[in-house]
Amino acid sequence: MFNFDYFNPTKILFGRDRLSELSCEIPSDGRIMLVYGQGSAVRSGLIDRIRDILGDRIVGEFFGIEANPRFNTLMEGVDRIDVCGADFLLAVGGGSVMDGTKFMALASQYEGDDLLSFLKSYSLGSCVETALPLGVVCTLPATGSEMNCGGVISHEDGKFYFSSPLVYPRFAFLDPTLTFTLPREQVANGVVDAFVHIIEGYVTKNVEARFQDRACEGLLRTLIEVGKKSMDNPEDYDARANLVWCSTMALNGMLAVGTPEDWRGHMLGHQLTASFGFDHGKSLAVVMPALWSVARDEKRAKILQFGERVFDIVGAASDEDETIDRIIDRLREFFESLEVKTSFSDYDMGQAEVEVILAGLAKYGQGDPSFNRCVLELAI
Incomplete structure (x- = not known):
């Protein structure tokens, strides 16, 4: 740590x-x-x-x-x-x-x-x-x-x-x-945003920050438990109360202390919003699965830990890449269960729109151009 x-x-x-x-x-x-x-x-x-x-x-x-x-x-x-x-x-x-x-x-x-x-x-x-x-x-x-x-x-x-x-x-x-009168779509976007706030500090590298890891895992599992429930039953006080507190805890700084963070997903999502007016939560659901796939080698240990502790996915040690693919698929399924799409094609967007986003990122010196392109093209 x-x-x-x-x-x-x-x-x-x-x-x-x-x-x-x-x-x-x-x-x-x-x-x-x-x-x-x-x-x-x-x-x-x-x-x-x-x-x-x-x-x-x-x-x-x-x-x-x-x-x-x-x-x-x-x-x-x-x-x-x-x-x-x-x-x-x-x-x-x-x-x-x-x-x-x-x-x-x-x-x-x-x-x-x-x-x-x-x-x-x-x-x-x-x-x-x-x-x-x-x-x-x-x-x-x-x-x-x-x-x-x-x-x-x-x-x-x-x-x-x-x-x-x-x-x-x-x-x-x-x-x-x-928050009871919020539109269903806004609640879903909020769940995705809070979820990604946590994983961008958690799914990085292992530095033996055990309290932070377990706190992140508990919050992630809670969001999975109450996210859809809070959409379907907006006046369920206990479900919404847990969602509100998880969202606050996700980005008040406590989870990230003593650990490396990786905010490239938010960087890409922000430019998608700036270029095309995307809801922030929707932008994150598009880019995060692709980002994990591109960055799997640097995030390997923590993706596998996330899969086991949050999604209960345990694979054979001899085929880690297959297990990582399953974990990424499950991440997409979770976002889709909230009625949030996970690819550009779901929004009738493709290579032309990716080029616009890449130009915006380059204009403001955001990230590594090669990495950005790999993630965004994979998200098509």
Whole structure:
């Protein structure tokens, strides 16, 4: 196991009927700006409930953050912060809203005129020394953004990751009942996203990180158990509660400490989304089985361990490649069981679209071009 530091200051308030405690988590003299997406939080009545709880401490609202939040949209939000004089941001929504709010918390405190260049060079977190405090009311189990300090922002034909310890949420409300009205497709995408967050830190190399391995395996098996169940029975509180907590734990940093990580699947998936507007979960389901097949030699031991401990697949030592093929097939079957397709051809896409994705990856210097091509062509 490698040396590591671990720090996570986010307070979690988990469970049903906790929203009334929101007022206690924000300073009584706080000037709050609500940040939310494109209408679902309003239609569900959640925004009105929050307005009633916080009253005149809300000095402004910014809404309309799209899926895969865009730089230009968020800069409008930064202007809104200046106009209303907010000193605390409250994100109400899923990963896009949370990521966008983190970006605005940083960008609102930056005084230069080259913010976009820092974002595109993946160094945004290092150029800003202060940020507005923020909290979260999470309505979608998927990204884990509610308990980490990172985010992904879109601009033109690229998606750009940023990270700063300044934007850990001060608190996150995780009420599973707030997710009951999610569309079936969004729940499925969220299960895939959480699953891949875990395996990109787990299926790498063995460094004798036994606690991390067992924690990952437990979460993966839980997602397999409750993923489809939570889609079919959206108001099954226990199933949805387990899905919500698994999604948070998948990317709060604890699972990855002391271990190597491999985020090439997310890199490829992000470019697929940037180029063609793919849902993030769908992009990951397309690229991950192909990536494992291409990278089987470097990941061999951990793929076999994953197969045995998560899918209960044990093969003959004399034919590891056949066992790995079975494990990859089972991974595809799991994604397909969630009604998420696993190849470009399922979306009427082929070599022409692969070339567009490869051009986007090359434009922003993402990954090894030969490896990228092998994975994407195999995913056709």
